[in-house]
Amino acid sequence: MATVTGDFNINAEVDVESIEATARKARTQSLVRLLRYTLLKLVALVVTVAIGVYITIFVANMGGEVDNIRMATIRENVALTATADPVFRAMATEERIAYINDRVELEAKRYGLDRPFILRSFEYLRDAMTLNLGYAQQLTSDSGSRMVRNIILERLPSTLVLFGTANLLLFFIALFAGLSLSRRYGSFADKAVLAMAPTSSAPPWFYGIFLILIFAALLGVLPFGGMVGAPPPDNPLDYALSLLQHMILPVSAWLLSAIFLTTYNWRTFFLIYASEDYVEMAKAKGLPDGMIERRYILRPTLPNIITSFALTLITLWTGAIITETVFNWPGIGQLYARAIGAFDTPVIVANVVIYAYLLALTVFLLDFIYALVDPRVRVGGGGPKQ
């Protein structure tokens, strides 16, 4: 058994077994810690999602008040529809009332109003948590399907293509512009971005209206809205070109509304890192700008960039209600707005639970990604390595 006393002796005899045992123990402990952390994290996230979804269910149904609204609406609609039928007039008064009551009962049953809301609320929760999205109560997909899965999936591609393009462009343009400006602190471009940053207080749809007025109504060079021209081209290439043409204004509106502020944010963020000692040292050593940006600024900020990117990606899921409406774009945002207006709980809950799961998964995975990209971070350790 080797003893290390005082001076460092490279020829000292090492107890390999003991070290291996210690290492094994450390690995086991790490694994256990990792597993425990993972489990706790997953449980916490699932519970959080469940709480969030149930709150959504409760709020979307106004604590059960929607049942009263729906029942009254059914009574109103059934009666008014019946009165428009000449056959209804030929009935005796009692027959008319019985006819309306029968129809009301059937409709109420279809909406599940024959069972108490509190019971149904937990059924909604169970279905949502198990991603059993089921059937919508009122909405249909564009192609007429009542399956919530179809309703969402039909709108997903158009949302992804528009907001994916817009958000990715925004993210990367702002990121690199911010990085560049952080290296040109005080330049004209830097001041210009600073001056333009407040323009982001206006939302995309605000710019959208102006862009439509200028480029569609006045100049007539770009379409007012919609996804493709009328009629939709048969040829896939023409279809894609038409799609691109219809994306120009909404993407531009999206970029205009956020590009300056986002660039400014990144520029300020990078500015902090750009003034670190090790960056100054690198500069003093005469390293090229590109290398400094990549190795000395971008690399230590990777966790933040990845976080921002990941959240940007999952935000695509929600679409943008008003921007989609202004541009008549058939996206998830419009769908969500319609579902809320129609009190269509399964569709609302599906949107929320999928977003919640995506968010939870992102948060969960980001912990591991941080550890991979930043050696100072360890999973479940609660802080940097000692």
Next chain:
Amino acid sequence: MSKKSWALVALLVLIGSLMLVACTGGTETVVEVTRVVTETEVVEQEPEVVEVTRVVETDPEEVEVTRVVEVEVDPNAEEEASRTGGWLDTIVIVQEPDSNSAVARLEAGDLHMYADDIAGEAAIQAMESDAIQTRTQYGLFDELLFNLATCQDEAQFNPFVNQTIRVAMNYAIDRNYVAQELYNGMAVPKFTTIAEASADRARFAAEIRAIEAQNAYNLETAREIITAEMEAMGATLENDVWTFNGEPIVLQFLIRSEDTRLAIGGYIATQLEELGFTVERVERTSGELSPIWNAGDPTLCEWHLYTGAWSQTQIDRGSESAFEQYYTNRVLPWPLWALYAPVPELDEASRKIYNNDFASIEERTELIRTALTLSEEYATRNWITSRTTLVPFRNEVSVTTDLAAGVSGTALWSKTIRFADEVGGSMNIGLPSVFTEPWNPIAGSNWVFDQMVLRGISDLGIYTDPNTGVGILGRVERAEMTVREGYPMSVQSDWVTLAFEPEVVVPDDAWAGWDATNQVFLTAADVFTETQTALVKSTVYYPADLFSTVTWHDGSPMSVADFIIPMITAFDLGDPASAYYDEALVPGRDSFVASFKAVRIASTDPLVIETWTDVGALDAENAVQSWWPAAAYDFSDAAWHNMALMLRGEGNGGFAFTADKAAANEIEQTNLIAGPSLDVLAGELISATEESFIPYAPTLGEYITAEDAAARYTNLAEFARRYGHYMISTGPYFLSGVFPVEGQAVLTHYAAHPDLASRFAGFAAPASPVVEIDGPARVTIGEEAAFDVFVDVFDGPYPMDDIEAINYLVFDATGALVAQGAAEGVEDGVWQVVLGSDVTGALAEGSNRLDIVAVSKLVAIPTLASYEFVTAP
């Protein structure tokens, strides 16, 4: 540079070019004369170059000069005369939910028509645009609904339990202000229950005008009456605030927040406050307020007033519901309505009008007069305004619109829509929603937007005149109506003959029921133990060439089975013994059976169908039962073979016609045009083809052979392969493109359609009379005065034969009606009103008004005009 400037420049360039061409090519040469063209000659050939002889008379010798000129020939003329189906080559329906955006797109030429009604800012923008024309439609009317219940809590005070106060509220509402200021002129004042777009609006114009004058705005009159009544009820006015038992009387005013009713509610609340009431404005949406006013117990007095509105989807021919629905408890089973207890005279008159229970038109007139007066006195509500909305389309577009239902509500829209000076072409039509819900004939989408597209691709046996609401000939050739004596049915058209008999007997061999187990019809002898009688018998005759000229969009010729299958489904689908039973269809089946007596195919070719029923109508044209498939099904057209696929899918649990059954079984609702249903339909088509499947074979097997079935399934398969859906009909366009996510539908010209495109050209625009009055500005009291009334249509005089009546009313300076009568026709477009010395003698000094009510036979809505004159000794 503005569009006008550009247009001017273009015009100048064009004129310059023409002049240049004329100068360079106008050399006069003397050549042999080949053809002489006069100015009035109509050329209906291809464009050509002809030589024109001009005889130049010179003295002393005559020289014959021939000049080569180009004659403008209309290249469309031949196609215009011979084109069948629709005028256009393609119609693209584009989803555009925002009316303001739609108007901008119309101006830019991106859309040619917006097929929804517009109001507010969008309407103003459309009216101001040089590129857009608009067509007015009625259909929505506003009311102030009273809770007339006595409150359970005696401490609560409900002033509207008092009938006199309810009537007096009429004086507190300035309807002209609401129409002109709150609606920006997009509404007209409404004082009675008679709808603006109704035949009775013209019939009872004088009575309605008198009620308008009687209930005209006068806040002081309202205050006077209400004060007297409130004090009689025990309320006290303290510091200009009404109190009861020392507490302010607080009115809960439910105000709809989605539309102009928010402003109307605000205005009326202010008027009520002016009268001393304390008003709590509850501004919420339809869904939020419905549980309170509609479903709540009115005796709890949770509300006192509600800004209601009612819609009208077609021109009302008989006002059957006008009183029964709004003043009695027999139609709507809602808690407030349960409290309605009109006086016996109103109750009786309402019931008789609703059930057409009168022996003559004269009796009906008296009943309506009685009901009009008494309903105003009962005042369950105060009518406020009839909204007018606009259908906007570009100037180059010509299209039929319905006076009550706009363009989307008339089936004639696709039969008349065109570019005014062009045959063919592609038109973009905006709609707020496209493919809103699944399409199927039994319980598919009833959305007006979907129905508009469906009407666009469908034909009908009988259409509805969009200006009068009377049935007009479609595919039907003629009809005969036999009616039980005493029922007040009348006829206006020569395609229907009307006869009355003491009894309309149902023959024993007519089909009166359905055996769902054995899939055969039951005869009247099977169903009834005694001989049955019906209110009406309708016999409809289809043309002899129907089955050789009319084809479904997949090319299959129509057949008698297409008419019989809806007769079967009307019974079968709601029958528990059926393989396709659907609980949700039971109430509909029961209501059908309640009035239906029997049907008989009197002849299969030419097709003649007799129907016995207890459902009647005042107009014989509207009581004819055509059994045309698009009308026989409630929600869309269907041929027997695509219905067969739907039935198979239903029976196999692949999908369900109704949303109720679909939800209960967790399957999709049947959809002929898109979605998961298409896979089911495709699978059923393969199976049906293999089996040469004939639905309801024990019955339809007599009308369909295996070869017919095979041919039809082959045609449908080819159609589905080309166009990707199973929605076929027989109209002038077929559905060639379905783009649900993109929100677009493409309709393509159906060349095999048998009708000329010009068939319904006469309905392109409503022949509304335009009235102008001319006469003395000053009339001497006691002396005769004559006024000329000029009635025009489309910039020409209105033919006298097309005028039902030109009525006049005279109101004195106090607004009281002092005389009324009918103007005398002088010639086409000119009528005269002569006020005798007895009439002018009864007028006091001051300003008076002569109102003219012009009633056309071609348009249901009368035209009103007024003329002010002064009377002096």
